[in-house]
Amino acid sequence: MNWDDTPEQAAFREEVRAFVRDRFPPSYGPDTEAEQSLEPEDVLGYTWPADRSGPDPVRREGARAWAAALAERGWIAPHWPVEYGGAGLSPMEEFILLEELMRARVPTVNGIGAFLLGPTLLVHGTREQKAEHLPPIARGERTWAQGFSEPGAGSDLAALRTRAVRDGDGYVIDGQKVWTSLGQYADWLFVLVRTDPDAEPRHRGITFLLVDAATPGVTVQPIVDLRGDTPFCEVFFEGVRVPESCRVGEENRGWYVAMTALGFERAGIGATIKYEQALNDLVAYVRSPEGRARTRTDRGASFRREIARRHTEIRVLANLARYTVSRQAAGAEPGFEASVNQLFGAELHQRLARTGAKAFGRSGALWERAGAPLNGTFTHMRRDAVAATFLGGAAEIQRNVIATRGLRLPRS
Template sequence: MDFQPDRNLEAFRQNVRTFLRERLPADLVRPLRTGTRSAREDVTRWQRILNEQGWGTPSWPSEHGGPGWSVQERLVFDEECMNAGAPTQDGGAQKLLGPVLNAFGTPEQKAAHLPLLLSGERQWCQGFSEPGSGSDLASLRTRADRDGDHYVVNGQKIWTSYAHRADWIFLLVRTDQEAKKQAGISFLLVDMKTPGITVRPIRSIDDCHHLNETFFDNVRVPVSNRVGAEGEGWSITKFLLNNEHASTADLPVLRRYLKQLRSLAVLARDGASPLIERTSFALRLARFEAETNAIAMMVQRVAALEQDHSPAAHAMGSILKVRATELQQQMSAFVVESLGDHGAIAYPGPQERDAATLPMQELGRGLANEMFFRRASTIYGGTSEVQRTIVARALFQF
């Protein structure tokens, strides 16, 4: 594939910046630490503004109502929104569920869910991981037993991001207890207000509440809420996880880390000299920039393979997931390390009380918390160990 820069990309970037300058309300500007989601009302309001511009679903192709942007254009959009402090969108709905409904949903399911997804009025969470069935997702035990026109769902999910704020959940369940474990899984859409659902908070090491455990006790779900055929859930999941691998690369975040490191290079001191004059720091900064550029090329390559329906796309997505998330951990840790003594202090995050305005303290806001959050990046979306197994098996086939 051609990795030459798109001549129109800079013009597109300026177009996005102009839009953000003119249409992003000042009261919505609130730089967020990675891994957190904007307040519900901010998500909905920002989604409405994006829809008016025709940019409400930036990752969707034009045939499904999206802007039909290239991978590079989507990355530019995400990066500029992050830099401008724009609210987040509902990523699980936009990048994961939306493509699934477009590919596998019935006309009735699309009509019921896509308009509210596009408006931001119906927000979603993902019910995949379970205690003992995280990395080995196919071993999940939450069961859905058929009872007439309904399934009766019983079981538990864990690490359910934003379940406490979600209206609906897209859920993997076992509908055939006797079939091979991958063959007995189905994909359900469940209203979180359905009787029998209990959500309990998990406060994580980054001092935030975005995770939960979710319990299902005789929850009745209409059969019409099943996406795809019964037992087709694993195939749908593989489709979804390929999209998730590209999302978890978080290239705009890697570029933000580079920006922070460049700021520290001149503001932080090594004795009387700026940090950039320390050879070891300069070398690591250069290496991180090269690795970030490599991730950018890999994101394009995976997207091209998926567009061509190449059998190599799944394995390449796993390689991208491993390399990008491990780089996130390394870079976030190095940012905190480069703060020196200031890195040992838990400064307030961007949405918390005002922090002191000294340059090093300002740079350190929320960074230690983000480093802690990134400890999970090699776990969510499939652990690095599982991804390496996928790659090894793909290479063995060749």
């Protein structure tokens, strides 16, 4: 299969590169002390939802100026229809745009709202829901977080216990969500709730609701991870009233809406570019005079073979992402192929982190960035990688999806 750009795609790629050169705010530089966000489309030194509302006025204004520049072109949500603030780009043009933003190491904007909720509303939302929620996302004015996982019901999403009880023309929600990525910065949440506790099988009693984070009864508490950072939070719902107009899809059929959202979550190119850049940085460093002095001297042929394997695996991941987007270009929604992408990428993340640790030997244990090889990038990557095989769906769940939906194997 030929993945080379067509002349039109090559011209669009150059257009994106020129746009970044001309419009990215020079004052909005990366925070070299910040931890890497765990979201696939975020780049080192930037967490756009936090930057746009943070205490630093320079970063805050830079984040908002960058969002405004992207919004002018419809490039916050490039694949959406123009009527909702998108640019109407083809799936491949969107792929090229995201690829070039990642290669330029500048942040994307409104990731969860633009890449998960928005496409889901375009498939399942009412005309009124699209008109209310999509334009603010496309302008960078409203951020979203995903409220799916719960204590005791993370990978087994059908076991969720957060309840929503009918009350007049709406619902009253009680329960708890956990590991909600960047939820402390979100204006709105999209959540799964149980509306039929007696449904069998369990996933048939789940409903998909949109919740304003400012609604009385919503409490958000950041969670500190093993790096000392707070990339996610837990959210408590106590008597939270939500109107019926905030339900997406039918009552008790929210599982199928959620599967659409998760398909879009697992289909991105962002991780591929980050791994490619990390490996290239590692190779350049070990070849440099400083690198030759500070990395292990017994690497030899075995280490070179390991670097070659990582390079090959990154190209495989890139082709998986391109295959997924080619299906979208043909009119198909992301399917089990997106789970292959997610699983392979998560395990590659861990292998790449271990490769870096081997290169640096004892220096790979240096946590403080100042004075550490490559600014401690691979030390921090190794900590990040601990969660890779259960973020966005545990490896076991991904294998089940691949087996049952892809290979058509029996469930038992």
